[in-house]
Amino acid sequence: xxxxxxxxxxxxxxxxxxxxxxxxxxxxxxxxxxxxxxxxxxxxxxxxxxxxxxxxxxxxxxxxxxxxxxxxxxxxxxxxxxxxxxxxxxxxxxxxxxxxxxxxxxxxxxxxxxxxxxxxxxxxxxxxxxxxxxxxxxxxxxxxxxxxxxxxxxxxxxxxxxxxxxxxxxxxxxxxxxxxxxxxxxxxxxxxxxxxxxxxxxxxxxxxxxxxxxxxxxxxxxxxxxxxxxxxxxxxxxxxxxxxx
Amino acid sequence: xxxxxxxxxxxxxxxxxxxxxxxxxxxxxxxxxxxxxxxxxxxxxxxxxxxxxxxxxxxxxxxxxxxxxxxxxxxxxxxxxxxxxxxxxxxxxxxxxxxxxxxxxxxxxxxxxxxxxxxxxxxxxxxxxxxxxxxxxxxxxxxxxxxxxxxxxxxxxxxxxxxxxxxxxxxxxxxxxxxxxxxxxxxxxxxxxxxxxxxxxxxxxxxxxxxxxxxxxxxxxxxxxxxxxxxxxxxxxxxxxxxxxxxxxxxxxxxxxxxxxxxxxxxxxxxxxxxxxxxxxxxxxxx
Numbered sequence: 001x002x003x004x005x006x007x008x009x010x011x012x013x014x015x016x017x018x019x020x021x022x023x024x025x026x027x028x029x030x031x032x033x034x035x036x037x038x039x040x041x042x043x044x045x046x047x048x049x050x051x052x053x054x055x056x057x058x059x060x061x062x063x064x065x066x067x068x069x070x071x072x073x074x075x076x077x078x079x080x081x082x083x084x085x086x087x088x089x090x091x092x093x094x095x096x097x098x099x100x101x102x103x104x105x106x107x108x109x110x111x112x113x114x115x116x117x118x119x120x121x122x123x124x125x126x127x128x129x130x131x132x133x134x135x136x137x138x139x140x141x142x143x144x145x146x147x148x149x150x151x152x153x154x155x156x157x158x159x160x161x162x163x164x165x166x167x168x169x170x171x172x173x174x175x176x177x178x179x180x181x182x183x184x185x186x187x188x189x190x191x192x193x194x195x196x197x198x199x200x201x202x203x204x205x206x207x208x209x210x211x212x213x214x215x216x217x218x219x220x221x222x223x224x225x226x227x228x229x230x231x232x233x234x235x236x237x238x239x240x241x242x243x244x245x
Numbered sequence: 246x247x248x249x250x251x252x253x254x255x256x257x258x259x260x261x262x263x264x265x266x267x268x269x270x271x272x273x274x275x276x277x278x279x280x281x282x283x284x285x286x287x288x289x290x291x292x293x294x295x296x297x298x299x300x301x302x303x304x305x306x307x308x309x310x311x312x313x314x315x316x317x318x319x320x321x322x323x324x325x326x327x328x329x330x331x332x333x334x335x336x337x338x339x340x341x342x343x344x345x346x347x348x349x350x351x352x353x354x355x356x357x358x359x360x361x362x363x364x365x366x367x368x369x370x371x372x373x374x375x376x377x378x379x380x381x382x383x384x385x386x387x388x389x390x391x392x393x394x395x396x397x398x399x400x401x402x403x404x405x406x407x408x409x410x411x412x413x414x415x416x417x418x419x420x421x422x423x424x425x426x427x428x429x430x431x432x433x434x435x436x437x438x439x440x441x442x443x444x445x446x447x448x449x450x451x452x453x454x455x456x457x458x459x460x461x462x463x464x465x466x467x468x469x470x471x472x473x474x475x476x477x478x479x480x481x482x483x484x485x486x487x488x489x490x491x492x493x494x495x496x497x498x499x500x501x502x503x504x505x506x507x508x509x510x511x512x513x514x515x516x517x518x519x520x521x522x523x524x525x526x527x528x529x530x531x532x
Contacts, residue, residue, distance in 0.1 A: 025367075026375040034475070036483050041475055043268040043485045067378060071465065081361045082335065083342070083370070101361050157478040161490055180481040209359040 026065045027213065029055050030085035033070035034155050035177060037237045038091035038109075038202075041070070050237035051089045054108055057229065058204075061220040074135050074154060077101055080205060086213060087206055091174065093138050093199030103208045105217045107201030108230060109176075110243050114139050116193045117178050118163060118170040127193040129169035132159040138198045139172040163189065172196070176238055253485045265486045274472035278502065280386070281458050281469060287390045288397065288454070295398025300405035314402065321399030330460055333392035334385070338371065345369040382467070389464040397454055404446035409435060411442040441521045448514040455506055473499055 031039040033047055042048035047068045059066035069085050080088050080102060093111075094104045118126040128148050133140040135152040143150040151168050153159045160181055162168040171178070175195060182189045204221075206214045224230040225245035234243045249256070250264035265271070302314030321329065342365045346357060350366035357365060367373070372380045412435050420430045462470040477492030 028374055034478070036481060040483070041270065043270050045269040045273045065375075069378065069381070075465075082339065082363050083365065086374070155474070155478075157474075157490075157492075160479065161492075164490065180483065181479065184481050184487070207362045207364070209355075209362045209364050 024063060024065065026067065027059065027087060028085035029059075029066050029068050030071050030076060030080060030088050030090065031055075031068065032073045032076065032090040034073075034157060035091050037180065038177070039089070050109075050233060051091065053233050053237070054224070054230070055087075055089050055204075057224060057233075058108075058217060058220040061223055062216040064216070072154065073137075077205070081207060083207075086210065087204050087217070089204050091177070091202055092205055094201055094203045095138055095199055098205070101208075102205045103210070103214055104203035104205055105214055106221050107203045108221050108224070109202035109234065111197065111199060111201045112174050112176050113195035114142070114172055114198050115175040115178055115191050115195045116170045116172050117160070117182055117189050118192045119166075120187055120190050122169065122190070122192055124193045126169040127172075130167075132162040132168035132171040133173065134159055137173075139174075142196060142198055143172055160189075176241075179239065261486070268486065270472070270476060273467070274469070274476055277467060277469045277472050280461065280466065283386070284390055284393065284458055284461060285454065287387070288393045289451075291390070291394035292397045292401050292450075292454075295394055296401025296405050299399060299402025300409060303402070303406050304409065318399045318402045318406070321396055322403065326396050326457070327460070327463075329396050330389075330392050330464060333395060334388040334464055337388050337391065339363060341371050342369055345371060385464065386461075386466055389461055389466055392464070393454070393457070393460075397450060397457075400450050400453075401447065404450065405439065405443050408439045408443035408446070412438045441518075444514070444518055444521060448510070448518075451510060451514075452507060455503065455510065469499055469502070 031047060031051060033039055033041045035049075037049050039047060039049040039051045047070065052068070055066060055068075071079050071085070073090070076088055076090060076092075077098065079085065088102070091109075092098070092104075094107060098104070116127045116131070128146075130151055131143045131146075131148045132151050132153060133143050134156050135154055140150055140152050151162060153162060156173060156177060159168075159171045159173060160178075163171045170192065178191070182191060204217055206217070221230070228245075231243050231245055234241055247260075247263060247267070249260055250267075253261070253264055256264055299314050299317050302310050303318065305311045305314065342363075343357065346353065346365040346369035349368045353366050355364065357363065372384050416434055416438070417430050420434045421427075425433065459468065459470045461468040473495035474492060477490065477495035479490045480487045
């Protein structure tokens with residue numbers, strides 16, 4: 001353990017030395033702030049969650065100063081390419097469509113199956129009825145192609161609310177996001193149907209022209225995977241989920 | 246806020262509420278009401294300036310200036326507001342950064358547009374990446390305020406243009422006959438009398454402006470709508486104060502706030518109109 005730590009530490013130092021002029025740069029981290037436990041605004045008004053912990057650690061390892069900003073999900077990619085912030089760290093799955101517009105670092109969260117949630121008592125046919133999904137997500141695209149009627153909402157909150165008030169028969173979203181909500185709904189909401197594997201893991205989005213930042217972040221992610229801190233953070237924020245890197 | 250708030254999990258009833266309603270997040274919500282007033286305070290003077298400039302340009306004897314005034318008012322009034330609200334801040338932001346880039350980083354070899362990316366050098370960023378977050382937020386707010394001013398200024402220009410034309414022509418001719426110059430007629434006769442014709446239109450515009458302030462939210466400013474939605478959303482036990490979907494309650498508060506603001510404005514304009522028409526009544530009596 002200590003040996004790998006040393007090794008990755010050394011690798012990191014080489015990487016940092018190679019790009020010495022970028023060291024200490026201020027990076028603006030863009031996130032949604034409405035997707036617990038990945039990212040949310042806590043009661044102190046600060047950005048909190050799994051991605052806050054990962055992002056801060058990555059910045060420390062890459063010797064960058066990071067500030068956090070929130071941005072609406074549906075304009076999160078255009079505002080990255082326009083240069084309003086430098087990274088997207090918002091539970092964004094790596095997909096081919098997004099990769100055409102921006103670049104992704106390697107994944108820091110494994111591919112997470114998407115799941116359907118409906119009111120208690122609903123059967124699997126609800127997944128073929130009216131299904132709520134967040135705009136511009138992999139789930140919205142999947143529902144549209146699955147033959148069900150998709151209703152899109154701007155925030156994750158609204159997709160679940162749509163099921164609660166009967167506007168939609170079910171909601172399709174990341175299992176990791178829905179898990180807390182189902183668990184604490186007091187039996188009101190249940191998982192139905194089969195889980196669907198979508199997307200290729202969660203990565204950090206960077207501008208295509210920002211190859212230097214991408215390399216630094218990849219380096220830092222690799223070092224977090226190697227010394228087990230990433231797995232520990234995933235276990236801490238996602239109900240003890242075990243991920244081996 | 247209070248000492249007993251240290252462990253929210255064991256609180257109940259009044260204590261829970263007193264702690265819940267005084268979290269930092271709620272304080273942000275309360276202060277965001279000031280953002281609405283700040284927007285009104287910042288835009289109203291610019292709206293009037295744009296309005297007067299537009300109206301005077303439209304009445305100008307110099308044809309190109311007249312066309313400019315006409316293009317401004319009819320273009321802004323003809324295009325949906327929302328498009329201006331989305332277009333102006335982005336265009337302004339990139340325009341400013343482009344100009345700063347040309348000045349500060351003339352030795353930069355790479356192109357500014359690289360595929361989808363808009364890349365300027367670090368020194369040209371507006372605001373700089375190293376600036377604290379409040380600088381970024383204030384900058385965003387002023388871009389938004391400018392977008393509001395451009396849109397509402399065009400409506401004000403139209404109202405003022407109409408009001409200037411509504412002042413009885415005989416009075417202007419009389420003033421000219423007394424030997425006043427064109428400028429004097431405008432300042433002494435036309436402008437003071439114009440207000441009474443402009444006020445109904447301007448008060449209407451003010452009401453629309455109040456109702457349009459939640460558009461700030463659309464421009465990424467953390468205003469009352471942002472915080473109401475954020476605070477009202479379902480909170481799981483990851484949060485210190487878990488609760489179900491309370492957005493209805495929060496939006497109700499916003500509704501009461503806007504109704505109150507509209508009511509106060511209504512009363513104000515009613516009094517103002519009374520005073521203005523009284524003054525006009527007197528001037529008519531002396532004719």
